[in-house]
Amino acid sequence: MAEKTYETPLCDELEKGPYPSFVTEIKKAAKKTSYAKGVLGLLELSYKEKIGHWKHGGIVGVMGYGGGVIGRYSDCPEKFPEVEHFHTMRINQPAGWFYTSEALRDLCDIWDEHGSGILNMHGSTGDIVFLGTKTAELEPTFADLVAKGWDLGGSGSDVRTPSCCCGMARCEWACYDTMQLCYDLTMHYQDELHRPAFPYKFKFKMAGCPNDCVASIARADLSIIGTWKDDIQMDEGAIAEYAKTLDIAADVISNCPTSCMEWDGKTLKIDNSNCSRCMHCINVMPKALKPGKERGAALLMGAKAPIVQGAQLSSMFVPFLEMKPPYEDLKDFIDAVFDVWGEEGKNRERVGEFIQRVGMGNFLEVIGLEPIPEMIAYPRDNPYIFFEADEEEEEE
Amino acid sequence: MAVTVEQLSDEMYEMVKRDMGVKKYKSMDLQKAMRKKYEDQGADRKMLKLAIRGLIDSGRCVYTYFGGSFIEIPHEEGAAMRLDKEE
Amino acid sequence: MAEKTPTDIGPPHYEKFLPPVIKKNYGKWAYHEIPRPGVLKHTAEGGDVLWSVRMSTARLIATETVRWIADLAEKYCDGHVRWTSRNNVEFLTTEEKNVDPLIKDIQAGGYLVGGTGNSISNIVHTQGWVHCHSPATDASAIVKAVLDELADEFTSMKLPAKMRIALACCLNMCGAVHCSDIAILGIHRRVPEINHSDLPKVCEVPNLAASCPTAAIRPVKVDGKNSVEVLAESCMFCGNCYTVCPAMTLNDPEMDGVCIWVGGKVSNARSEPAFSKLAIPYLPNNPPRWPEVVEAVKNIVEVWKKDARKYERVGEWINRIGWPRFFEKTGIEFTKYHIDDFRYAGLSFKRTAQQRF
Numbered sequence: 012m013a014e015k016t017y018e019t020p021l022c023d024e025l026e027k028g029p030y031p032s033f034v035t036e037i038k039k040a041a042k043k044t045s046y047a048k049g050v051l052g053l054l055e056l057s058y059k060e061k062i063g064h065w066k067h068g069g070i071v072g073v074m075g076y077g078g079g080v081i082g083r084y085s086d087c088p089e090k091f092p093e094v095e096h097f098h099t100m101r102i103n104q105p106a107g108w109f110y111t112s113e114a115l116r117d118l119c120d121i122w123d124e125h126g127s128g129i130l131n132m133h134g135s136t137g138d139i140v141f142l143g144t145k146t147a148e149l150e151p152t153f154a155d156l157v158a159k160g161w162d163l164g165g166s167g168s169d170v171r172t173p174s175c176c177c178g179m180a181r182c183e184w185a186c187y188d189t190m191q192l193c194y195d196l197t198m199h200y201q202d203e204l205h206r207p208a209f210p211y212k213f214k215f216k217m218a219g220c221p222n223d224c225v226a227s228i229a230r231a232d233l234s235i236i237g238t239w240k241d242d243i244q245m246d247e248g249a250i251a252e253y254a255k256t257l258d259i260a261a262d263v264i265s266n267c268p269t270s271c272m273e274w275d276g277k278t279l280k281i282d283n284s285n286c287s288r289c290m291h292c293i294n295v296m297p298k299a300l301k302p303g304k305e306r307g308a309a310l311l312m313g314a315k316a317p318i319v320q321g322a323q324l325s326s327m328f329v330p331f332l333e334m335k336p337p338y339e340d341l342k343d344f345i346d347a348v349f350d351v352w353g354e355e356g357k358n359r360e361r362v363g364e365f366i367q368r369v370g371m372g373n374f375l376e377v378i379g380l381e382p383i384p385e386m387i388a389y390p391r392d393n394p395y396i397f398f399e400a401d402e403e404e405e406e407e
Numbered sequence: 408m409a410v411t412v413e414q415l416s417d418e419m420y421e422m423v424k425r426d427m428g429v430k431k432y433k434s435m436d437l438q439k440a441m442r443k444k445y446e447d448q449g450a451d452r453k454m455l456k457l458a459i460r461g462l463i464d465s466g467r468c469v470y471t472y473f474g475g476s477f478i479e480i481p482h483e484e485g486a487a488m489r490l491d492k493e494e
Numbered sequence: 495m496a497e498k499t500p501t502d503i504g505p506p507h508y509e510k511f512l513p514p515v516i517k518k519n520y521g522k523w524a525y526h527e528i529p530r531p532g533v534l535k536h537t538a539e540g541g542d543v544l545w546s547v548r549m550s551t552a553r554l555i556a557t558e559t560v561r562w563i564a565d566l567a568e569k570y571c572d573g574h575v576r577w578t579s580r581n582n583v584e585f586l587t588t589e590e591k592n593v594d595p596l597i598k599d600i601q602a603g604g605y606l607v608g609g610t611g612n613s614i615s616n617i618v619h620t621q622g623w624v625h626c627h628s629p630a631t632d633a634s635a636i637v638k639a640v641l642d643e644l645a646d647e648f649t650s651m652k653l654p655a656k657m658r659i660a661l662a663c664c665l666n667m668c669g670a671v672h673c674s675d676i677a678i679l680g681i682h683r684r685v686p687e688i689n690h691s692d693l694p695k696v697c698e699v700p701n702l703a704a705s706c707p708t709a710a711i712r713p714v715k716v717d718g719k720n721s722v723e724v725l726a727e728s729c730m731f732c733g734n735c736y737t738v739c740p741a742m743t744l745n746d747p748e749m750d751g752v753c754i755w756v757g758g759k760v761s762n763a764r765s766e767p768a769f770s771k772l773a774i775p776y777l778p779n780n781p782p783r784w785p786e787v788v789e790a791v792k793n794i795v796e797v798w799k800k801d802a803r804k805y806e807r808v809g810e811w812i813n814r815i816g817w818p819r820f821f822e823k824t825g826i827e828f829t830k831y832h833i834d835d836f837r838y839a840g841l842s843f844k845r846t847a848q849q850r851f
Contacts, residue, residue, distance in 0.1 A: 021782040025635055028642030031552045031605050033624075033634040039556035047556075050624065057623040057632065058781035061747035065627045067740040069472030070482040075463055075501050077434075077470025077478075083625060099625060103505035111511050112564035112573035119557035119564075128557045132577050135620065135669030142554070142625055146484060154499045160506045167476035168433070176579065179521035180512060181536055181544065181586075188521065190508050201502040206459065207476030208434035221762035225579050228767045229760045230670035266764050266805055291763045291805070298525040316667035319707050319734055321837065324673070324767055353435060358475045358701065359738070431698055473697075474705065474738035 015093075016041075017052030021059060037129060046127035046143045049093025053085060069167075071098055071146050073153040077207040079163025080149060096145035097127075100152060101138035101164035103197065103204075106190040107177040108133065117159045125152040136214065137174030137225075138164035169207035170200045175217035176224040178237075183297065184290070185219030186237030186306035187334035193217050195338060196345075203349070210356030210365070213349075220302065221290045227314070227325070232362045233345065234311040234325040235334075241303035242283040243292070249299035250279050263292045307333045310344065313363025323363040330385045347378040370397070410448040415441050415458035420467050423478060431477040434459050513574035515544050515588050531651050532607035533593060534584075546584045547596050550606045550616055550641075550648060553581040554624060554634055562603060570596045580616040580658075582609050608649035612656055614795070615648070617641060619661040620668045622680075627740075628733055629663035630680030630750040631779050637661055639783040640678070640791050647795070654802040654811075657795065658759070665732045673758035675808040676791055677770045682731040683749040685724050686742040690716040697739035705738040730836075752777045752787050756794060756820075757809030768809050773824070775831040790826075797824050816850050 025034040037054075040047035053064050068082030081099040088095035102118070118139065122128060127143035134140040144152065153163065164172035173196050176182070178189030196215055197204070203213075216227030219237040227234035253259065259274045271285035272292065281292075283303075293300045310332060311325035332340060348362060351374070356365045366374045375382050384390075419437045426432070438455040462468050462478070469481045509517070519538035526536045534546040551559065563583055567575040570592040576584050585596055597607050609615040617640060620626065622633030640659070647653060660671035663680040671677040699720050703711045710728035714721055722742075724735075735742040744750075754777070758770030773794065777786045794808070801823060802811040812820045821828045834842045 024782045025638050028638070029606065029645040030638055030641040030648075031550055032638055033552035033554040034638075035604075036552055036554055036556040036559060039558040043558075054623055058635070061750070061779045061781060062745050063623045063626060063629045065623075065625060067473075067627045070469070070484070072470055074466070074498065075460075077463070077472075077476050082472075083627065097625065105505050105511055106508040108577040108579075109508055109511040109516075110575055110577075112567045112575070114506070114511060115560050115564040115567075115575070119560050123557050130555060130557065130560070131553050132551070132555050132560065132581065132583075133553075135618065137579075150499070157499050157501075157503060160503070162501075162503045162505060167470065167472045169476065174579075177576065179523075180508075180516050181523060181546070183523040183525055183536075185521065194505070194508060198504045201504055202456065202460075205502060206434070206456075206463070207470060208438070208456075208459065210433075210435075211475060223760050223762065223767070226670060226673065226760040228762075229673035229758075262804060268764050287762075289762045289764055294763055295805075297527075314670075316662075316670050316672060317665050318667070318732065318737075319705070321707075322667075322672045322769060324769070354439070357704070358433065359705065359734075431701065473701075473740075474734070 015052075016048060017055060019051055019055040022051055022055050040128035043123060044126070044128045045093040046097065047129055049085075049091045050097065050127065050129070050143060053087070053091045053094055056087070056090070065097070068098070071149060073149050073163065076163060076205045078165040078167050078169045078205050081166055083143075094143065097143040098146065098149065099143070100126075100141040100149070101134060101136075101166055101172065102141065102156060103162050103164040103172050104133055104137050104139050104174070106175055106193040106197075107180050108137075109177075109180065118161070121152060121155045121159065125155065136164070136171050138172045163205070165204045165212075167207040168209045168211050169205065169213070170203040170209075171212050171214045172204070173197050173215040173217070174225055176219050178217070178219040182219055184222065184237075184293065184302060186239055186302055187217075187219065187308050189217040189219045189235075189237070191336065192235065192334060192338060192341075195336060199342065209349075209353050210358055210360045213362065217308075221288055222294065228311060229324060230314050230316065231325060232312060232314065233348075234314060235308050235341075236311060237302075237306065237308050237334075238288050238331065239303040239306045240331055241305040243281055243286065243303060244301040245279065245281070246299050247278075250296065253296050253299055257296070259296075263295050266291050266295075307331050310341070312348070313361070313366055315361045315363050319359055319361075320364045320367065323367075325363075327386050328380065330383075344378070351377045408448060410445040410450050410454075412454055412457045412461055415445065415450060415454060416461035416465070418444075419458060419462050419478075423468055423480060427480055431471075431473070431479060433475065433477055437462075437478060511574075513544075513572065513586050513588075515542055516586070518542065519544075528611045528651070531613065531649055532597070532610055534610060543588065543590070545587050545590060545593050547587075547593060547600070547607060548578070548609050549583045549585070549600050550609060551581060551583055552634065552638070553616075553619060566596065566599055569599070578609075578616075580609070580618050582616050606645060606649055611651040612653040613647055613649075613651050614641075614644050614653070614657045614659060617659045617661055618669055618671075620663045622663040626663055628666065628736055628744070630682045630733075630745070631663050631752050632781060633661050633663045633680075635782050636678060636752070636784045636787055639785075639788050643788050643792050644795060653799055655805050655807045657798075657808070659791070666737065672755070672769055673760045673767060674770055675756065675758065676794055677755035677758065678787060678791065679753050679755060681751060681753050681776070682733060682744040682746065683751070683776070684731065684744065684746050685726045685729045686733075686735055686744050688722065688724070689741040689743070690719070690721045693721050693739065693741040694719045697741055702735055702739045702742070705734045707732060707734060711735055747779070751779050752784070754787070754790055754794070757807075757812050759807050759809055764805065765807075765810050765813070770809075772832050773820075773826055775829060793826075794824055819850065 131140035175189035175193035216231035310329035314325040755770035
């Protein structure tokens with residue numbers, strides 16, 4: 012291919028300033044690949060014309076899979092032949108995003124050989140994202156990835172690549188083993204991840220505690236958020252140490268959302284039966300306070316961004332579940348949800364929207380969960396109740 | 408008589424081919440149609456999944472994405488690219 | 495053709511990549527400290543210590559940079575490194591003496607160390623004009639311009655609380671920006687343009703009509719062929735139809751732009767998780783550095799920084815002072831667009847006589 016270098020005065024403006032520049036990154040890649048040269052030229056045109064220049068291309072993939080490849084074509088290949096094709100590949104990241112230098116170099120070798128040399132570490136869902144290659148390179152890239160022990164992630168109407176916080180690997184607050192569960196579910200649902208058979212996407216995210224560092228409550232169809240049942244663990248000595256530098260009354264007690272804490276200048280008292288497991292006091296005094304010992308996770312479901320029917324946060328389904336391999340209770344719950352939503356959901360209907368449409372009460376009946384007050388912020392405040400005919404009366 | 412996975416794949420393929428350009432099918436549409444027809448001949452969830460896998464692995468159909476995932480006869484690559492261009 | 499590639503092998507097991515100190519102390523960490531911005535010190539129950547040095551990168555990164563990160567990891571961390579959920583890199587070492595030289599090497603390479611504690615961490619974002627087919631704005635450029643302006647807040651910990659900023663280049667929100675302290679969101683503002691000659695070839699009319707959340711798309715015949723029409727007064731420019739049918743384009747250089755949302759959070763600490771709310775309905779696309787957007791974000795950060803109490807996230811601060819005062823203090827104009835008129839709109843009306851004067 013004729014190597015062309017484009018003038019990019021507008022892109023160059025984005026190399027200025029203290030923060031690391033993506034334009035500098037693209038230029039690094041452009042020393043090696045024509046894709047990167049082309050994408051820089053195309054981006055310059057976008058900055059000039061104030062419009063994107065990529066086209067939908069949902070018809071490419073690798074043999075056997077329906078997920079993992081996002082097809083993309085330039086809308087002006089005559090100007091930028093280098094990026095006539097610019098497909099993305101999603102590669103399932105290791106749980107917790109831990110790498111060795113050797114693994115990183117394997118990935119770079121593969122991408123320098125087959126694609127643009129540009130990637131996202133990581134995409135929004137959590138995958139390693141290889142940005143930009145042509146159709147003919149998809150299978151060879153996939154083969155090289157598999158040879159090195161990597162597989163593609165999800166895209167389309169499938170289980171999206173599960174992701175989790177680093178949990179027990181490096182956090183004292185992890186209430187269950189997020190990385191192990193993430194890996195376990197990823198392997199258990201391989202077919203659902205690679206072969207889209209759902210109405211729309213389904214995301215799993217595992218957060219080790221209610222701080223929710225992976226934003227599971229905002230974006231996962233199933234948010235698995237660590238919590239504990241018993242009393243917050245206290246270290247009296249460490250509390251006394253904190254008291255020397257920290258205004259415990261102002262910084263801790265007055266920020267407690269349920270006012271379940273007391274501090275008389277010497278002793279900290281917690282009414283654990285009223286603690287809502289918000290994490291504030293533990294966040295402020297990590298040496299002195301810890302989640303209790305009876306740990307597990309809450310299952311919340313239904314979060315999504317606005318498309319189609321409006322944004323939702325996940326809401327409570329199971330307040331507490333022990334999280335121990337092989338996670339049979341959890342998998343039974345998930346399978347019950349997949350059965351009803353997978354079969355009855357409409358095209359592009361996330362599980363949260365499905366629940367809105369059929370009614371939470373009906374949904375609970377179908378998946379076999381008892382309604383409990385933990386599931387609601389408050390009971391309904393309208394009298395439009397869909398009473399069902401009393402079965403006994405019907406029989407008479 | 409029991410239905411085989413191959414038979415299910417073949418019939419799914421016929422469905423997709425027959426309605427090409429008229430109706431796009433999702434994986435579950437095909438599975439539901441086959442289950443309705445062959446449930447009493449043993450077409451259970453597991454078989455239907457395998458039938459979809461067979462349909463795709465044989466190369467007769469591919470997954471596509473248009474705001475949701477569908478199963479279609481493979482597109483010619485230029486077809487999507489010609490879009491948005493003035494004719 | 496070569497043999498078929500094996501499928502369904504899944505990702506590599508994470509244990510392969512964990513440093514020995516983490517394997518040894520897995521689930522046994524006692525507490526952590528932030529001795530300085532960008533540096534975390536985790537201490538295990540048995541006394542082992544792990545130092546994590548957090549470095550910012552652009553989310554879009556070249557293999558050359560990843561190789562450089564691998565080199566640094568080998569030089570200081572026996573090859574061990576991880577990424578965070580906000581696109582930062584964390585170098586993991588057991589040796590305190592490695593921390594200073596590592597930071598020097600990172601800074602010499604042009605990257606920043608920070609993003610811990612009460613700081614502005616990396617802005618998470620979408621693909622924008624670099625790769626997306628439906629963006630109403632670019633992503634990487636705005637993020638770069640905003641973070642250039644706020645870089646000091648990444649490398650220090652002087653804010654009242656954490657500040658989480660996110661950007662999505664259209665309402666699809668790949669990466670859920672809708673629960674951020676400040677969200678920058680690309681929006682379209684005109685009705686889709688229908689390509690009636692392509693539409694019947696690539697789209698199914700029933701699917702397309704069903705994709706519209708407000709039922710604004712109706713089947714019609716155009717020149718004897720199946721197509722659709724859009725009821726302009728019902729269209730809120732969400733772009734759903736375009737995702738389902740590429741023959742419905744919304745992109746428009748003059749009408750597209752950015753809106754700004756504030757006060758969302760995902761953590762359960764103190765207050766419950768919350769959606770971000772509309773602060774500024776529209777700012778123009780002004781590449782390459784979007785000065786209006788940078789100024790707007792900076793203004794909100796500065797007013798909050800000055801006015802919020804310790805630990806108060808943006809939404810908690812606004813809840814305390816009230817929305818009228820938020821608009822007053824930030825000088826942001828309040829318009830009819832700030833008042834919800836979609837489903838359940840009334841829930842966001844003020845339903846009390848409690849006021850501040």
